[in-house]
Amino acid sequence: MEMSDRDTLINDGRTPRTSAQQFRSYPGRWWVLFQIVLLQVGNAMVWITFASISDVSTKYYDTSYFVINLVSLTYLAAYIPFGPVSSYMLDTHGLRRSLVLASLINATGAWLRFAGDFLAAPHARLALVFVGQVLCAVAQPMVLSCPTLAADTWFSENQRATANTIASLSNPIGIALGSVLPPIVVSQGSDIRLLLLIFAIPNSLAALLVVLSLKDRPPTPPSASAHEKSEPFKAGLRSLIYNKQYLLLLTGFGLGVAVVNVISTLLGQMANGQGFNDNEAGLLGAALIVAGLVGAGVCGAIVDTYHAFRPVLKVFFFLACCSLYAFTYVLTLGSFAAAAVMAGVLGFFTFGILPVALELGVECTYPVSAGSSAGFLWLAGQALGIPLLLGCSAYAEQGKELVVHINNGTETKTYHDMTNPSYMLSGVATFALIFVLCFTSNYRRLEASQAQAGESWTA
Secondary structure, three states: OOHHHHOOOEEOOOEEOOOHHHOOOOOHHHHHHHHHHHHHHHHHHHHOOOHHHHHHHHHHOOOOHHHHHHHHHHHHHHHHHHHHHHHHHHHHHHHHHHHHHHHHHHHHHHHHHHHHOOOOOHHHHHHHHHHHHHHHHHHHHHHHHHHHHHHHHHOOOOOHHHHHHHHHHHHHHHHHHHHHHHHHHOOOHHHHHHHHHHHHHHHHHHHHHHHHHOOOOOOOOOOHHHHOOOOOHHHHHHHHHOOHHHHHHHHHHHHHHHHHHHHHHHHHHHHHOOOOOHHHHHHHHHHHHHHHHHHHHHHHHHHHHHOOHHHHHHHHHHHHHHHHHHHHHHHOOOOHHHHHHHHHHHHHHHHHHHHHHHHHHHHOOOOOOHHHHHHHHHHHHHHHHHHHHHHHHHHOEEEEEEEEEEOOEEEEEEEEEOHHHHHHHHHHHHHHHHHHHOOOOOOHHHHHHHHHHHHHHHO
């Protein structure tokens, strides 16, 4: 059969089957990726706003550490009802409509937090912070679930993992900024107003760009899998429920994400409890994330080149567990340099797992929509994070008095000792490793793409 004949073959009576040479990636894919990155960064900054300044925040809002932790907990709690909704939105209404809605809700929530700071009563200010935080939390499921769909829709097979890495890790970048900036900006309670304004700006810019310029999909597909239509949402949901390999990944990834979420939320308190100040706690968070970006870049390059998803996931997950035990121990030694190094090692292996696991979720469930497979992986992580965070808060030793250095002087403060909760998190991560090691699924999306490419040449 001639090439011109192959190019006009009909696929399922709907659209022409496109040969592999006709798949095209458009330069506009990077602009789409940039908008998703900005949206992810802004949303994550809102989530972690008070984690590294928990001491100042409790005084400014006249509340407890537990209530400040609940501000972050809203993100985890909101994912449970709105996670499935976000998967449905992405599957049914596509990338543009979903992200326009999410970005507008997110920007509104960020500005509500800022507006509430003009109220006089501390508890009234805190109430508006909660309202705004809840709105941003409602937007988060669509924000977190969209990178795999965007990568599958806009990028070719040899760039999907890299695109997913960049988009997915913009969330940890936001966490890093949300950990480092607050101690720099906030030296006393009244500085929180400026901090909330700074955090509202990227969310507003992201909403503006998404509304004005985000496109749903390119004119022609970049790959065979992007050319094929995904299963409808309900059919895809049934496929996920009965896919044993996906359930193994869901459990292992969910527990792993839950551990990382709790560490991100409580890192300031973990550091404070060992004598580190808020600035040092913020720098530990930055070391965790910056090294994580490097680790994710290494993982993305490996899987894009060799498609070695399973081996990379299992090796990095095992080393992440070892690193968590080591970080917990080193933190108790009181050496900031050693703690920073171990935070970097932990971040390198921990965040390297993220894009690989999300890509594996798509590979083992194809032709289920990438939005659904990623959405429910994130849902597991956020849902499991709630009892884990509450358990760590309850398990912390109360009333540890430490002498800390403040403005060239010393002051005795009372903190929670988070050593036991930290070891508990290490145990949970080790339990999650069992499920990851049992994961053996084939790469169904890659196999389907290769089969289609071969069929187009032999038809």
